[in-house]
Amino acid sequence: MSPALVCQDVSHNYDVVIVGAGPVGLMLSTCLSRWGYRVKHIDNRPEPTATGRADGIQPRSLDLLRNMGLKSAIMAHKPARVYEVAFWDPSESGKGIARTGTWASCPNFIDARYPFTTLLHQGHIERVFIADLEKNGTRIQRPWTITGFQTRNPETSEYPVQVELEHVNGTEKETVYAKYLFGGEGARSFIRQQLNIGVQHKDPIAYVWGVMDGVVNTDFPDIKMKCTIRSPHGSIMVIPREDNMVRLYIQIASSTDPDWSPRRTATEAEVQASAKKILQPYSIEWEHVEWYSVYPIGQGISDRYTLDERVFLGGDACHTHSPKAGQGMNTAFLDALNLAWKIHAVEGGFANREILKTYESERKAVAQSLLDFDNRYAKLFSQRPPATSEVQAASEVTPDAHQDTENAFIKTFKESCEFTSGYGVSYQPNALNWSPDHPAQSSLMQPKGTKLQSGRLFVIADVTRVVDANVVHLEQEIPLNGSFRIFIFAGDPVKNRAAVRDLADHLINASSFYAAYIRPDIDEVSHHEKHNPHSLFFTLCTIFAAKRHCIEIQRDAPGALGRYRDHVYADDRWDRRVPDARAPAHAKMGLDEERGGVVVVRPDGYVGMVAALVEGSGTVDALNAYFSAFCTKKFGSVAAQL
């Protein structure tokens, strides 16, 4: 800290100021509040979202919400679940519409815990986050807005971002100082405009959409399914909702229409009349309309997500696209999660500030893929409806099928399923995601056979927790605590004993990555602490390829591994995807059932690196090299070379 720093009233100092309490702002705020940061969170609306704006929660987002302990509160609202999408087209008879096919939202080839999309009023979801925030001491200040901000002396000042806030009615003003400012204010972001960051439109076509939530009486058989309906009278998208509601999306105009106007609109009655025509020969009557809105939307992507790694943008402030993709909230969640753990790693003194640059590079690439997909998805069905056999072939688990034997349709179908399920995100190589170009060079990296890929999600697997014999979901065992998750697939507890012992020994070597970040309050840590007994930045899990009753933690999990006694597992749960495996979790990861391997998973659930587990110092050397690439210290032989 510079001694020249102007003395500030510390009550105005915050770790982060967050503008906007939609999904992106709430996710960021919730993570940072849980991890002990001081958050100023404002929103210009007096209340959370009251009606409309329901977004789908993808399977992958449901994993995340469960990992945060928020899933059950969301599911308590009994949301609709979409397992399949039905396609309706003009019938061959020429009269009305007929179903041409259905496909799974999240087919078998994706190994998902929750193979469905969850549909729920956004207000319910927001309130679950708000309740959690309040438990952690953060209260959203409403209705307040931002009127200005400025970053000064980021090198020397602890709180370099000055932010001007104001009550929306102008009666009160507040100046606060922050380490970071986050703009999650939606498509018309004030912060983005102030920074003069442009928006690029991938697809130059803009659309006007009508959306109507209501309760209907209809004999249309798929009213509880997600449906895409095309008819000579226009197109509609049907989305089931909680409480017997249904949402209809109807495209009212596009910029390719001869009489296009972004202000062209339609009344509630006109949309209903249009829907009645489209649904023929089926009837539909509205018992109740909860919400109706018309809005223009085009595909857009922000040029930058940050200019200085102090002021960041995320969510709709960075990317907009058609509602059909149902990706808004999910992409927002993952933007925020990506940024949250990186801020934590930097502010906790663990990682170099450089890693904050990967927020833009990782998340902007995802937004670009999403927009590309949105276009391809739209075109996919405008060409021809897929044959049932194609959909079936594409939906099956085909672990041995080669990509090149698949036709273009199946390929696009699979990609689209990966996107709509949320499992399509793949981060490119960088300091966090190992590749052969990574500074960490070791012959142990990415051992032959592994099915895990750096930058992609960890694979799901059931295992048995040794300490209490509970059958658990391994990927959910570490809560979203901001720590790197080190999964030690220990292989055979007898044959591999020396390698596990060597790993444990080298892990606590003074020059190791693990020993370098011991928590400052280490002497006061309770023996009940399960996840962070030594460091706030690592949680270890050890998984043995053995039956539970063959494992004794005291004997088989030496040193630090045994301290995480609630994170020692038996890989003894049968899995249909690897029916003949003796150790199914090892097999699903593509790791040897005898010799195992070590998997480093980033705090957001994406694989950072995989290394073989060997006798001697090799495995810890490889881990040291990986963490040396982005941590504030250098470890092992990397340190020795300095």
Place this chain on the structure above:
Amino acid sequence: MSPALVCQDVSHNYDVVIVGAGPVGLMLSTCLSRWGYRVKHIDNRPEPTATGRADGIQPRSLDLLRNMGLKSAIMAHKPARVYEVAFWDPSESGKGIARTGTWASCPNFIDARYPFTTLLHQGHIERVFIADLEKNGTRIQRPWTITGFQTRNPETSEYPVQVELEHVNGTEKETVYAKYLFGGEGARSFIRQQLNIGVQHKDPIAYVWGVMDGVVNTDFPDIKMKCTIRSPHGSIMVIPREDNMVRLYIQIASSTDPDWSPRRTATEAEVQASAKKILQPYSIEWEHVEWYSVYPIGQGISDRYTLDERVFLGGDACHTHSPKAGQGMNTAFLDALNLAWKIHAVEGGFANREILKTYESERKAVAQSLLDFDNRYAKLFSQRPPATSEVQAASEVTPDAHQDTENAFIKTFKESCEFTSGYGVSYQPNALNWSPDHPAQSSLMQPKGTKLQSGRLFVIADVTRVVDANVVHLEQEIPLNGSFRIFIFAGDPVKNRAAVRDLADHLINASSFYAAYIRPDIDEVSHHEKHNPHSLFFTLCTIFAAKRHCIEIQRDAPGALGRYRDHVYADDRWDRRVPDARAPAHAKMGLDEERGGVVVVRPDGYVGMVAALVEGSGTVDALNAYFSAFCTKKFGSVAAQL
């Protein structure tokens, strides 16, 4: 109603007065409140259970709680889950104790959704019920007690039971009139004593138990498991609890001890000292004791559960046993559930009052089996610890193994697992549970091959709901609504079309059981009503042995079957227990995949009867005969014979 009936202030009239707000009272109250009955519910404690008294929730009880929509609120408290029990005995070396084996609480041979016992503070469970009661307009009056009661003119009076209630401090009194009075006041039931009903003791031995809940620091490796520990210094039972707590049960004295006294007791410090000795060579220290209590308990069973089918007893008022069995709350729930639906059936004008007699006959037999089991279970381990191979053999799924090839140990083991999981309950034949002696005589009854047994629980199965493609648990699809559940396994939708059509046609025949109980408000029923569109006493489910996309409800589910559009399913979900079945749910029930069958499940989830599904009137004839045995009307040919 007799015109001579004394005019009463109707505000003092209740359908039922319930005394005691423990598990049995709460379950009864919750069911009847949900089904629209007026309930007066009192408890002599000022608050719900504050500490201690945690009971295990069995797998079968968890099914029930889920069926009531209460499971997630209970699981939100993060209860401990017991998947395995560990047995510790004096070590062969003679020093301290050693683990001699473990076994599953609910092994694979039991087809359970939740193969674990859930352990949670009883107060949390009570509060979940209390919140539900309040939603349905019933508030527990505390601290109030019962001082007297009398049944007068049950044949002529609408509210024949006069009950005297009083605030525990004697300041207020109230006289109320009820159709039924229920005593769920625990082992020292005032109502049972007033009725002069005796208690028989199966096992003449009485025990004094100490129970201590607390947080410990120990190196005993199984502290998070359920353990039975025997040592030369005594015996202890370990039960894991929520919030890092552990419960220890320690037997302090028994009536076979030379210095036996029912008042013999032990201090907290004495019990801790004793536990330390027993656990050697492991250490244990208490960080915090939440609750400690000593109580004498013996096995007892009430001679009668009711004398007049107006005043009933249930729960601990009827049966007491050692805490080791962990059956208290579960048996209480099932007592209450058994009575609740029968009261509903009688008071709703559906069933003859005679069925109320089956409450005692069914539930007393269960209590007797439970006490028998409790004795056998205790003896099982006092003889010899089982060999690992025996436990393994007993745990496996052995559908083809014959009982007689199993040794006595395995047999007792299986029985004990069925008991501890809650799946061991089997109601004997009576008017509700069909047998060859039942008045309903039809060659279609209990078709060859069926694996369902009258008086036992329906089998679990996954199916796909046609209307929204959701994958669901068939056994959970009908909520606990007091209705009989008629599962029409429709077989092949094409080949079996005529049989399904005939069933649907005869179902709505004016003389059928189904048409006889149309709800009085039938004209005002919303088209959104899923479960009881026609009758409050039946819910129909139709399950086709076909892929979901092959089923069109309008075409394949005729008449009444199609009106239950949310209860039409595709039997197309692979099941590991019948890996080669084309229609796994049909196969698990033992029903033909082409021709199906009809299963009547009682409102409490136990199978009432199974009939073949045939063309013509035969199937509905069989159903008519079954319901004629206990309903207020006679149906079909049974009616014609009158």
